[in-house]
Amino acid sequence: MGADFESAPARRPLQRLPDTLISKIAAGEVIERPSSVVKELVENALDAGASRLEVDLTNGGKDLIVVTDDGSGIAGEEAILAVERHATSKIGSFEDLLEVATLGFRGEALSSIAAVSKCELLTAQSPGEGHRLLVEGGKVAIDEPVSRPRGTTVTVESLFYNVPARKQFLKRPATELRHATTVVQGYALARPDVTFVLRHAPDGASPLREVLRAQATGIDSAGRLERIAQLFGPDLANHLIPLPEARRRQGVDGFVGDRETSRGRRQFVFVNGRLLRDRAVLAIYYKAVRDLMKGDPAPALFLFLDVPPESVDVNVHPQKAEVRFRDAAILGRIGSALRKGLEAAKGEEPAPLRELGGPVAPPAWTGAGQVRETGRAVSWRRAGAAGEGHSEEGDPAPEAPAWAAELAARYGGAQPGPAGKLAEVAYRPQPSSPVPLSGKGRESLRLIGQYKGTMILLEGPESLLVVDQHVAHERILYERFRLSLAEQESRSQTLLMPRVLELSVAENAALAECSAGLARCGYSVSSLSGGSAAITAIPAVLPDAEAESLVLRIATRVAGGDELPSEEEALAEYLLTQLAASRACRAAVKMHEALSAEKMESLIGELFACEHPYTCPHGRPVVLELTDRDLERRFKRR
Structure with a gap:
């Protein structure tokens, strides 16, 4: 034991860390990848009252991120404070922290971004009277007045250029684009009263291509349903059932899907305009599904909670991805609303608030699994x-x-x-x-x-x-x-008529990310305008309809957060495994x-x-x- 102590390195004396190192450490808690930058800048824009928000990415955001809004802007004399740590206009006392009504409040976003990138801030509160800041690695290089329209543009270049250990952990551009798309899609769902545009270019020499466009609708239930249709397609919107009107008056609004929407991770929870992966709320939903849906997969859920700011604690997670409800009665109201919605989904045709994309399609599900008596034994027949x-x-x-x-x-x-x-x-x-x-x-x-x-x-x-x-x-x-899939790998059959898939923008990005691996499995999939995709070839071993449903499930899983292997061979192996597992689950x-x-x-x-x-x-x-x-x-x- 003594030898171990003797070989231990000499203890360093206590010392204050340099400000640049402190900023990089703090940035590591807030900024993990390009989508983290997009999230922070989108939240700032929404807090500034923006009615239009544009996000432009190059190389998945690894090279360049530009976020432009038409919000209130920042006064010229305050611009320098915007890139300093813990400088904010959103709270001023501990009491303010207990009832935060904005998406951001810690004053860490711009300072964290500027610490690990080359960041330019252009802002103006009035047309023509703007200000420009250029910050490199946390140090201000340019601070000058400029002429520009009202609003703010933040340009983030060379993310993690000064933190190579973090930069090497970034994924392929397609993966980073998918994460950024998921973020923009989430806030577009949360704020249907705001227009969102997302564009992407593979490199600086290529033109920007539109990935997402969602025109402003309204913040009421009808507007939310229309925004869902913009992002996920009218077919999904026509299979959604609104939560009870009585609960809507208590701040619990949203939609539950019928059985046609049971396609994996399409459950979204928003609290006061903030997209969350709230375990407590999702646990209530999944329990209700188990109790009421007889083993069916969980249908789609779009839940919008509007509660008093003082009844929810948003300061419990570094990235504000979780909240804590101070009032347990809120969870009771949520559970009651979800159960009523699921009960309606079991036996009624959906009644959308607005006709979207033609007439409402009736549910394809016709009842529970049936059995057929043959003497004393029951035949081996699956239905439902x-x-x-x-x-x-x-x-x-x-x-x-x-x-x-x-x-x-x-x-x-x-x-x-x-x-x-x-x-x-x-x-x-x-x-x-x-x-x-x-x-x-x-x-x-x-x-x-x-x-x-x-x-x-x-x-x-x-x-x-x-x-x-x-x-x-x-x-x-x-x-x-x-x-069977492994033996038939890369063998495909061309479809006489392409199968068109209606996807959300995040699912479309996920499918693009998987395209090389899917090709190794025998698929040929191409993106179409408006968030759709077309399957022109499928693995020879799979029936047409089954091949289509498996691709949909993979797109949903990846859009829901599954990390994909970076190597093409490993990606193909992952997809083969997912295809086999998904097919087995459905056929068992x-x-x-x-x-x-x-x-x-x-x-x-x-x-x-x-x-x-x-x-x-x-x-x-x-x-x-x-x-x-x-x-x-x-x-x-x-």
Whole structure:
């Protein structure tokens, strides 16, 4: 122990850090990537009362970011303060902090941006009477009056040029553009009364191409619905159901989608105009979905909360991505509104506030999964909405159960892979007849039966095994589909008629980011104007409709925050894995589906023949074990 102390480096004396280093450290908490810059500047523009906001990016924002607004501007004598830390006009006392009504309030945005870039600020409160600041690495290089229109333009060049360790962690331009698009889309949803324009150029020599344009509508429910149609297309808007009028008067407004909108991560929560990933609110929504939707994936949600500023604490996250509600009654009102909206979505045709893009399409879902009696057994037939077992989304995947290795040795099958990681697998051919439970390694397993059409119960020599029939079948299908896709990789079939996809602008950016990997999988996808995309070729192994739905799901997942591998080969591998997992989830036997004894035996036999039988493709457990010791302890026999 003494030797360790002797070899320790000499302790440095306490000292004050230089201001430049302090600024870079502070900037690291606020500015992570180009989209962070866009977020801070958009918030400043909205706080300044802008009615029009333009964002121009070059090379995904890695080279250049320009944000222009027509807001109130900054007085010339105050411009120098705007790039200093903790200088703000939005709060002046601790009491102000308790009831913040603006998006920004800490006075860190411009100073943090200027500390890690070459930043130019052009601003004017009155036409012709403007001011210009040029700041490089936190140091003011130019401070002069200029003539310009009312409003503010901030130009950010060479982000992280003086922090190379941060710069090397930036992703491909397509990835950075997708993140920036998601930010602009979020604030465009929050503020339908403001016009938003986003343009992008791959390099300084190329012209800017319009990525997003959303004309101002209104801040009421009708205006919000029209803004959703602008960003996501009229088809989605026509499948949205407004939340109850009574809750709208209590500050809870928004829309819940019908089953046609259950496409992954399309849940948006806004509190006083601020886009959040609020865990408490989303937990309430997902619980309501589980209670009311019988295992269906979560429908789209656009929730707008307008609450007194003093009832919500926005100063709990460095990037203001989360809030804390001081009044628990707000969550109760939210839960009630969401449940009523979901109940309406279950049994009623959507009634949009404004006709968008033609007549409202009726829901395609026609009822719960049906079963067909054939004597004492129930036939193996699936009906109802695809994906009705559990969603591909959900809580983070748990670790593989600690007893899984022992279970594998006892009953056969491979060792469990790491949770959440979709390992390369080899599917063993599906037998032509059911595999009996008495196969090698499973001699001691006896089928007990099925519990509530959901779980298969097995008796082992020293335990009771509970198998989730949906995730078990999902694992079997995943390994089959994964191998099939890998063998057919890059083989495609050209469609006679292109399939046009209606996407949000963020999903369109996500699809563009995936284009090279999708081509390796056999797809040919191209962007169209207005946020749409066209599929002209699909993998030869996939049916047309299924190939289309899988692309939609991938676009939604990536737009929702999935990080993509930067290497093309790794990207193709990721997409193959996602395609197989998504297809397996939709095709697997559903919850509450009665199975005959022969089908259950076949399912269990195929499961134990899998490479990784103890977790589904999303990392959730397939088999749970209750040992004799566990049961005796529950009955207090031990």
